[in-house]
Amino acid sequence: MRSPNIADTFSGHQDNAVPGEPLLRVRGLTRIYGRGCAECVVRTGPEAGSNICPVCASIVACAGVSFDLYSGEMLGVVGESGSGKSTLVQCLYFDHTSSAGDAYLRSYRGGTVNMLSSSAQEQRHIRHHLMGMVYQNPHQGLRLDCTAGGNIAEKLLTAGFFHVGRMRERASELLRRTEVPMERMDHLPRYFSGGMQQRVQIAKALANNPPLVFLDEVTTGLDVSVQARVLDLIRHLHRELGLAMVVVSHNLEVIRLLTDYTLVMKSGRVVETGLTDQILGDPQHPYTQLLVSSLL
Amino acid sequence: MADKKEIRPGYNYAFLDEQTKKEIRRRILKAVAIPGYQVPFASRELPIAQGWGTGGLQLTLALVGPDDVVKVIDQGSDDVVNAVNIRRLLLQTTGVKTTENTGAASLIQTRHRVPEERLHDWQTLVFQVPYPEPLRRVEPSEVKTREMHAEADYSRLWVYLYEDIVRWREITIGAQYPVLVNERYVMDPSPIPRWDVPKLHMAANLNLFGAGREKRIYAVPPYTRVQPLEFEDHPFRVESFEGKYCAVCGSTGSFLDELLDDHSGARRYTCSDTDYCARRLLSGSGPGTGRQTGHTGGN
Numbered sequence: 001m002r003s004p005n006i007a008d009t010f011s012g013h014q015d016n017a018v019p020g021e022p023l024l025r026v027r028g029l030t031r032i033y034g035r036g037c038a039e040c041v042v043r044t045g046p047e048a049g050s051n052i053c054p055v056c057a058s059i060v061a062c063a064g065v066s067f068d069l070y071s072g073e074m075l076g077v078v079g080e081s082g083s084g085k086s087t088l089v090q091c092l093y094f095d096h097t098s099s100a101g102d103a104y105l106r107s108y109r110g111g112t113v114n115m116l117s118s119s120a121q122e123q124r125h126i127r128h129h130l131m132g133m134v135y136q137n138p139h140q141g142l143r144l145d146c147t148a149g150g151n152i153a154e155k156l157l158t159a160g161f162f163h164v165g166r167m168r169e170r171a172s173e174l175l176r177r178t179e180v181p182m183e184r185m186d187h188l189p190r191y192f193s194g195g196m197q198q199r200v201q202i203a204k205a206l207a208n209n210p211p212l213v214f215l216d217e218v219t220t221g222l223d224v225s226v227q228a229r230v231l232d233l234i235r236h237l238h239r240e241l242g243l244a245m246v247v248v249s250h251n252l253e254v255i256r257l258l259t260d261y262t263l264v265m266k267s268g269r270v271v272e273t274g275l276t277d278q279i280l281g282d283p284q285h286p287y288t289q290l291l292v293s294s295l296l
Numbered sequence: 297m298a299d300k301k302e303i304r305p306g307y308n309y310a311f312l313d314e315q316t317k318k319e320i321r322r323r324i325l326k327a328v329a330i331p332g333y334q335v336p337f338a339s340r341e342l343p344i345a346q347g348w349g350t351g352g353l354q355l356t357l358a359l360v361g362p363d364d365v366v367k368v369i370d371q372g373s374d375d376v377v378n379a380v381n382i383r384r385l386l387l388q389t390t391g392v393k394t395t396e397n398t399g400a401a402s403l404i405q406t407r408h409r410v411p412e413e414r415l416h417d418w419q420t421l422v423f424q425v426p427y428p429e430p431l432r433r434v435e436p437s438e439v440k441t442r443e444m445h446a447e448a449d450y451s452r453l454w455v456y457l458y459e460d461i462v463r464w465r466e467i468t469i470g471a472q473y474p475v476l477v478n479e480r481y482v483m484d485p486s487p488i489p490r491w492d493v494p495k496l497h498m499a500a501n502l503n504l505f506g507a508g509r510e511k512r513i514y515a516v517p518p519y520t521r522v523q524p525l526e527f528e529d530h531p532f533r534v535e536s537f538e539g540k541y542c543a544v545c546g547s548t549g550s551f552l553d554e555l556l557d558d559h560s561g562a563r564r565y566t567c568s569d570t571d572y573c574a575r576r577l578l579s580g581s582g583p584g585t586g587r588q589t590g591h592t593g594g595n
Contacts, residue, residue, distance in 0.1 A: 121447045128451075143455075150459045157454040163528040164461050186462050 021106050022068035023211060023244050024092075029065040029101035029116075031087050034058025036099065044267065046287060051084070051268040061087040062268045065101070071211065072242040076259030076276055078249060078291070084268040085248045086136075089214040091116070092246070093133045094123040105130060107211055128158040132205030136217035138197035141204065144190040148180065148200045151189065155207035174203040178233060195226035202233065206241070216248045231257055252295050256280055264288045304388050310357040311389040316340055320358035320513070324504060327515035332477030333445070334428050334512040342508070343385065349407055350508025352424035353382055356405045359420065359504075360386065365393045367401035372409040372551070372568035379407070396571050408471065410492035412550045412572040415501035417518055423486040425507040428514065430474040430484040450482050454525065461530055473532075476523045477516055485522075491534045491551040496522040542567045545576040 032040055037056040044051045044060045051060045062084030069075050077085040091098040097116075104111040107130050115126055127133075135141040142151050152171040153161075161167050172182055178199040189197050198218060205213055215234065219227040235258060238245060247258050255262055255276060262279050264272040264287065272285040283289045303309060310317065316338075323337040342350045360366060366386055370379040374396040382405060383394055395401050398411040405422045415421060431441040434452040444450070453474060460467045471487035475496065485493060486505060496503060496516055503516040516522055524532040541548045543555075543564040550572055552565040567573035 120443075124447055124449060143452075146455055147459055147462065149462065150455045153458045154451050154455045157458070158449075158451040162454075162526075164458060165529045167458065168462075 021111055023071045023073075023106050024069040025102075025104040025111065026068075026092065027066045027102045029088065029091060029103065030063045030099045031061045031084075031091050031096060032058050032063075032099045033061055045269045046266045046271055049267065051082070060268045062091075062265070065263075065265075065270055067263060067270075067273070069212070069244055069246065071106075071244055072238075073261065074238060074245045074247060074259040076247050076249065076255035076262040077265060078252060078255050078262055079265035080250060080291075082267075083265040085250075085265050086216055087268075088265070089133070089216050089246055089248055093131060093214055094127055095133075105212070124158075128155060129208055130210055130212065132208075132210045132213040134198070134201050134205050134213065134215045134218050136220050138189065138194070138201050141201040142189050142197065145188060147186045148175065148189055148192075148203075149185040151200060151204050152207050155204055159208045170207065171203075174206055175200070177206075177237070178203040179229070193226075195222050195230065198222065198226075198230055199233065202230075202237070206237065206243075209241070210243070212244045212246075214246045214248070217250070218247075219249070219251070219254055234258060252280065252291060264291070303391050307389050309390060310360055311342070311385070312340060312354065312357050316354075317358040320354055323513045324355065324358070324515065327504070327513050328502070328517045330481075331517055331520050332481030332483040332514060334514045336511055337513050339508045339511040344381065346509040347426065349378060349382060349405070349424035351506030351510075351513070352405050352407070352422045352508075353385075353506075354508060355422045355504050355506040355513065356382075356386065356403060357389075359422075360390055360392055360403055362390070362392060364402045365395050365400055367395050367398065367404045367571075368406075369404065369409060369411070369569075369571075370407040372411070372553075372572075373570045375570065397575075398569075398571050408487045408489075409551070409568060410488055410495045412567070412569045414495075415499065417500040419501040421501055421503050423488075423503065423505045425484065425486040425505045425512070426509070427472070428484055428505065428507040428510050428512040430472075430482050445481060448480065450525075453482060457525060457527070461527070466533075467526075467530065470535075474525050476525060478520050479523075482525070483514060483516075483522075489535055489551055490524075490532070493522070493524050493532070494534065498522075537565070540565045542573060545573045547573065547576055 035056050036058045037053065039055040040053040040058050040060055041063045043054055053060060065088055077088060079085050087096060090096045092103055101116060102114040103116050105115055108115055108126055133141060149168060149171045152174055153167045156167050156170060172185060175182060175185055180196055180199050189200050219230050222230060231254065249255055259276045262276045263270045264279065264285065266287045272279060272288045279288060280292055283292045320337060323335045327335045339350065340354060342353060344350060368379040368383040370376040387394060398413045402418060403420050407424045429441055431444055431453055434456050435441050435444065457467050471489055472484055473490050473493050474482050475485050475493060477483045485496060498519050500518055502518055505514045526532040537552050540552055542550065542552060544566050547567055550567045550569060553568045555564045555566060
């Protein structure tokens with residue numbers, strides 16, 4: 001297994017683009033479901049071919065994941081189901097607690113405090129002010145029994161907007177950007193099509209202008225033409241707003257279209273990292289080779 | 297009849313046993329120390345059913361001393377069955393003086409109203425609360441609402457208010473209007489009308505809230521900030537009685553109840569606070585010197 005530390009790979013590029021500190025620094029992020037034991041991390045992983053500890057039967061969802069993400073960059077996380085890629089972003093978005101590891105966000109206390117060990121209140125603040133998340137399933141990211149506008153307002157209210165008129169202005173601007181018809185603003189997302197729910201979710205994630213957005217399998221489950229429109233939208237927003245994004249997908253085409261850098265994950269570990277083009281053109285790890293060669 | 301009298305034989309003073317009263321007083325102290333925070337307590341069985349003011353009654357029973365003068369009101373009225381029964385229970389188990397005069401009462405138990413007359417710092421107002429959790433309308437799980445309070449995460453309640461405005465162009469919550477206490481906890485002020493909400497802000501008296509069925513005690517201590525949740529462009533409003541007045545005393549500055557005449561169908565309005573109304577009537581104009589009623593011990 002190659003070193004999961006891709007700080008070196010990133011820094012060369014970053015000297016030209018955005019000098020200085022990375023936006024997000026992650027070191028040794030680990031999440032174990034179950035009791036956990038001393039053997040857990042050693043006896044699981046790609047070599048063992050499993051992420052279930054043979055000693056204590058705990059599941060090592062992800063272990064020792066490290067990376068740097070700079071402002072405005074798109075990082076891809078690719079791997080098969082159960083490889084730990086969703087766990088990774090959900091730990092970073094505080095949906096799950098992490099078992100070990102550090103994460104530093106430049107916009108949170110100057111990137112000096114490990115946000116994974118912050119209080120729940122602080123984490124909520126980070127979630128609502130400094131991050132956005134788009135889940136695979138809109139049910140997770142949206143309140144389907146609140147209007148589309150209400151969903152966006154929720155994000156704004158947590159950030160201390162208390163002006164209905166201005167919130168509605170902001171919501172309509174976001175919905176226009178994400179191509180949701182204005183007349184649907186006061187309708188319930190429950191009755192929207194899958195693609196439109198996904199676009200409302202993206203609008204909600206962008207509500208507070210966060211510098212960092214996580215996209216967890218955003219196009220999975222959408223039909224091909226809608227997929228293309230959502231991907232177009234993400235690329236457009238990225239270019240326009242200069243957001244940093246972490247794109248999780250099992251679909252290499254999505255990764256190729258969107259991202260600059262890629263982490264390849266298997267059995268909870270990062271097995272290969274590098275420029276997306278390089279990984280797709282010249283895969284080194286046998287698993288990556290398998291992934292690329294099985295591309296339809 | 298208002299003079300101190302013997303309590304019923306076989307009963308402890310103020311019905312509850314001393315340990316229970318001690319527990320409730322300790323909960324009250326905690327509630328006062330953390331304004332707006334709902335303190336759990338072991339609500340006891342009482343000779344009235346839960347949902348009929350057992351929370352407020354337990355607070356009153358735990359607090360009432362032999363020198364107190366007690367007033368009990370239900371929706372502003374001293375003479376409604378709920379108030380009468382609670383007053384009678386207090387009389388029979390404590391023998392304290394009771395009064396209808398707001399200005400003479402040291403301890404006032406109320407259901408769904410704050411008296412019109414401004415209360416003083418030596419007075420305590422005890423509210424009967426049916427639903428203590430202001431977040432219940434957006435979150436059914438108690439575990440989650442407690443977490444939301446701990447993190448001061450009130451965004452979902454705010455979304456509820458936002459959607460109300462989108463749908464109806466105003467916030468449609470009438471009674472039980474959520475308030476922010478001491479800039480920290482959102483609190484349910486019990487189903488008092490909006491009219492009464494501003495009276496809690498920086499009030500001189502101690503306000504105690506008891507929910508018997510839900511087993512919660514909370515408090516607004518004297519001189520505490522109480523702000524109704526409102527948007528910058530949709531400020532909080534109290535009920536408007538423009539052009540209406542009390543048919544009995546002529547008051548235009550009090551919360552009015554609407555009465556429909558069964559025969560003619562005509563609408564009339566009267567003060568909801570009966571003591572306020574009666575004293576205005578006696579004194580001829582405005583809130584006067586105070587009416588001496590049959591129950592009044594005075595002080």
